[in-house]
Amino acid sequence: MSARRSGPAGAPGGGPGSARDEILARMRTALEGASPAPAVPREYRRALDAGTDVVAMLVDRLVDYKANVHRGAAAIEDALAGARRVAVPADLPAEWRRGGAEFVEDRGLTVEELDGVDAVLTGCAAAVAVSGTIMLDAGEVQGRRALTLVPDHHVVVVRRDQIWGHLAEALPHLDPRAPQTWISGPSATSDIELQRVEGVHGPRRLDVVILD
């Protein structure tokens, strides 16, 4: 589509008189004689203090934002308690498929099918302790975005080696060009009198299983 070089106003691409060229020209004119950009200081923290118990911190922050936390693969069954049909990415390891639920692999499930399951079980790409954030980047054991969005209950498994103290440590472990979702607690809103209420459009229940 980007090959379209002419056409109606606002069609993508450049060329004389195009919006693109005019905006770029306006920018250059505006910046004529501007003072140079300052050097960017990088004095901020990029890691937590050595010796910080990042697992304990992650648990604390997850609980603070009303996520349920479990430890060990055996706890996946507890996290899935009550769910009869559980959607999973096709590459989810067999040892995570625990309990009596029926595991439905996502091989192009329709929206209605996704809406019909009781829970979804996935892994993640990274987790950040200081903010209680679980990060997905559509990589291994994570599936596509709709899979972890439509079901009302998300159970996510975090390996110990995926837990980072600080955001700056976790970011290099994400694929920047892949679709990402960073999750910090279940869906919430503060739109009514600035009071935080959990549970709007995303999964209303978030269970995190930490594999030590």
Place this chain on the structure above:
Amino acid sequence: MSTDIVPAASLIPADAPFPKAAKVALGMPQLRANLAHATGTIRGKRAKVAAELDDWEQLRDTAAAIKATVQRRLPELAVEFEKHATAAGATVHWARDAKEANEIAARLVREAGADEVVKVKSMATQEIELNEHFEAQGLKAFETDLAELIVQLAEDRPSHILVPAIHYNRTQIRDIFDQRMGDAPAGLTDDPAALAEAARLHLRRRFLSAKVAVSGANFAVAETGSLVVVESEGNGRMCLTMPETLISIVGIEKLLPSFADLEVFMQLLPRSSTGERMNPYTSVWTGAREGDGPRDVHVILLDNGRTTVLADETGRQALSCIRCSACLNVCPVYERTGGHAYGHVYPGPIGAILAPQLEPGRHDDLPYASSLCGACYEVCPVKINIPEVLVHLRQQGPHEAGERAAMGAAEAVMSRPRLWRAALRAARIGSMPWRRKGFLGRLPFPGSKWTVSRDLPVPPKESFRDWWKERER
């Protein structure tokens, strides 16, 4: 027991000068109570989570410098973004102004075979009045953010950047849902959890069947061609994931050089805006991805006055704004008047420096909607020196004949020592009857222009010059 819904925006004239509109807002006790409660709550949350980081000031310094760099490198970064987004399968459009952006968006919706869209909360689309344009074109835009939904159902206008319905309390919101939603559950209470549940039910079918979504973006990463949307409810994820076509309207100032810069901004933004360590959901996407999310991905890069702001060496720092709204929440003026009185989509301190620059000549009164107390500068996560820009814009704006005459006279007197001494003496003697009261509440015209909204302190018994002379002796 429910009452009639009267949108606040219908009472506060949008086109009136700020002092007049503010006076109307100040006369609405429920509005003031709602605002004081909400801004007070959020101020406390922000202060607590900002204090958790021992490198908060260093983060602000870095963010300010990154944004200043982006402004200087804007042409090259915009082209870099376009290149990478296009390579990843997105189509990048450029819009000189609101009209052009709206026309592109409307055309894309029709090309997708749709006549309605779901929307993620976006200041850019409010700024260009996309919903109104769509309606005129026979297209319908459904707001999906809870606060935007409240405002849309109430046929009101947003009054806050982050929480557009900040001027409504829970009971008023219950009434709006009850009367306007159509499918509100019977016996709906004003419990915020019940209200959120009602919104979930109301929008779910629409999300799962929407063909086209319209969003803005919090950040656009030049290095990768990625867009970032920061949200809480999951309505953003729904809009960005479920439809086949996604149209994102992004102000050119939203660019960041690299993906790693998010390590700075994603610490500052959530803590400054909602007072959370991290917002519940952040979505990052780069073009289109086979089998995951929208197949037809469009980005409209929007100028709409931004390059004019860029040309002003002092004023361009307003383009660093990441729309966190921390400055609104600490502003003593905003807290009392609310957003509608500003008559622009960007209210509060940031609006007072952005609106007059984006629309030159239309909001010259806004730089005066401030006491210059500087609280906004202190909380700004990207360190925009708002008081500095306010004073700069006051100097540049028009000054009425009376003010010019008064300043001219003052200059003439103050630059002549003998005249100045005589004037001080005259003021001292003339104000003697009010000495015990300590201030002058009302002066005759033209002094009344000053005293109509301020008291004038009585000149001291002895001037500094006289005191100094006496001391020297």
